[in-house]
Amino acid sequence: MTDMMIETRNLMKKYKGTRAVDALNLAIPQGEIYGFLGPNGAGKTTTIRMLLGLIKPDSGVVQIFGKDLRKDRLQILRRVGSLVEYPSYYGHLNAIENLETIRRILNVPKSRIHEVLATVGLTKDAKRVVKGYSLGMKQRLGIATALLGSPELLILDEPTNGLDPSGILEIRELIKKMPKEQGITVLVSSHLLSEVEQMASSVGIVNQGRMIFQDSMPNLQRKAGSEIYIALSDAEAGVVTARELGCFPRLDDGRLVFKGLDNGQIARLVAALVDARHSIYRVEERRKSLEDLFLTMTGSGGAETDISRIDAGHGAPRAVGLRREAAQ
């Protein structure tokens, strides 16, 4: 059962008296894409920096590949590829030279440079000076750098931050390939639930430095819960039809809203509504947002302090707004 690639126990880091990371227990099994989710300032980057030994935890233990980071740091790092916050690069050098500076330290064959450039699709621009790269290209170079040493574990901190939609898609596809093609375990952090949802197989949610949820993606989706909205010609008559099938919707602005329907129920419901001569305009699924999820997970009392902390500047109106949404 100890096939954990990363395991932390009671990890804690204090900055000026506040705990940026507090009692954090990460558990990342091999072969997973682990989505490390939380709002900005939740302690994701601080945690990742501790995992890489860039900063020292005030207390707690980090184990990677079952080894203690304090004792076997260099051995561990040899098998880890990472990209922290924004990509690091030497602007005056081209992509090949950038990778060469790293290659000489990792001591891998020169052919790896061209392999990783091909993996991230930078072969064509390899001889251009990196200063002139777009953010997306720099990010891909960062991922190429992380892959250079053929790592078993890839740690990517907000790899899609600041990218345009096509850039995000490219990076996401790249990450999704890793476990399948090369057996790499990936830890990827993000502040966007939708983002993590599209690539992660398991997920950990942090808030205020604490892990508030850690489980598989399907379990999170179950927990987040989704609602089916059906817009139709006569909503009130529709409610009656639905009740006959044993579904009890609420009404929202001329739409029926259902909770926890499976595919079969939706199919039967739509068929019944059509039979009853309703015109169906829209059938859509709505997920709860990350904020809603936090509210559910932390409970209303905790949520109140959460929100006021996240939005310190204009906290009050936003907190009220969110609570109203939650109450709906």
Next chain:
Amino acid sequence: MNQWIAALRSERIKLGHSRILLLAVIDPLLCVLIGLTAGMEKGDWMGLLLAMSLIHAMFFLPMLTGIFSAFVCRYEHEGGGWKQILSLPISRPALYLAKLLVAAGALALAQILFAISVVLVGLYQGFDLSLIPWELFATRLLGGFAACLPLAALQLFVSTMWSSFAAPLVLNMVFTVPNILIVNSATVGPYYPWAQPMLAMMQSNIDYNFGAFNLPTQSLMITVGASFLLFLTAGLMYFNRKPV
């Protein structure tokens, strides 16, 4: 040791397209001008060395030391490279020493080019090559280089501490300018890292027999060695713990 060589070879690439080493050429070129206009008595090799050393040791060497030490950290400051390089399987002391050695290597180059330029100026003015006091020349030139090392260690310490290329240079400049006054003091001069290159290259001779110039070479070198170890240890200890 392997790590250190790997780090050194990695640093080499980063210097690749930069023109920083041109500075090591400009310094002797300017000193050549001084040598040509100094009007030395024919065959006075030591006089020529001293004349050309004045600006070189008082100003250029400390400035170059500061520039090279800041330069080896520059690209890491700019591109967020510290996070990347310190996440690699390399120990922090190995990386730090590699950077110090690159700075020292650039200084050695400047000193070698300076030596060559002194000899060329002498030959141009018709001095007899066989009359060069090699032993004295070597002591002055090697001593001057060695006396840059404490400053290099100190400036590297400052350069890793401040995430900026310019700030350590300003500091270096501010402390280099008073050299001309500080060498007059036999008590402060030898301990002042910015003045040590000048003292090592120009001390105890007929023209410079005042202030800190009167100290014997040996005691100056002991001070140089001790301050190098002090600054190196402090820098290494800081860098080893620095949160990135």
